[in-house]
Amino acid sequence: MDDLKQWIEPILAENGCRLYALEWLTNEKPPLLRISIEKLKGPVDLDTCAICSDAIGTMLDEKDWYQAEYNLEVCSPGAEHELTTDEQIQAAIGSYVYAKLKDPKQGVDHVLGDLVSADTDSIVIAYNVKGRKKKIEIERSNLAMIMTAVKV
Structure with missing residues (x-):
């Protein structure tokens, strides 16, 4: 292979x-x-x-x-597909994503938003709650899954 x-x-x-x-x-x-x-x-x-x-x-x-x-x-892997490698996550910066957390953070156990940045330790997602823009930093160790998503 x-x-x-x-x-x-x-x-x-x-x-x-x-x-x-x-x-x-x-x-x-x-x-x-x-x-x-x-x-x-x-x-x-x-x-x-x-x-x-x-x-x-x-x-x-x-x-x-x-x-x-x-x-x-x-x-194509499809419009919504899991990001399983660092390279795939880096390539998705600027894209709309869904992330599921292992342990809730700031009262959030999952988030839909734009992937702002990613490094070896964490990712940052910008999202909206009731019209307010927010950002959340999620440690990679707390990331259960991240995938591309389609905005509806």
Whole structure:
């Protein structure tokens, strides 16, 4: 999988994207190589997935990566997806997010708002309560989950 990442990441970068997740699903028949991507600017669309899929498929064929039949799927992780790595959290700065806390802080056990900043120790989210703007700093150790969210 490490070789795959090293081969795939430059192709995605050339197309203004980055790798979100790489899955090798051997329980599928034939096995499925699923590559979830994010665009550096803007949402992932069908054309972006098709362009990246063609480029990655060509590269994998040239490298003769897998000796048997398999399916390749290049897709978006979806509008709402969990942020599981520091890189994903950093990339989401400025985005609307949902965060769930392990232990409530300032009477809050979850928050929806804009991710203002993030470092190795904490994240800061700006949110509204009854029309008032507030910010909350959440220690990473108190973060049960953080994911991108859609404003409604």
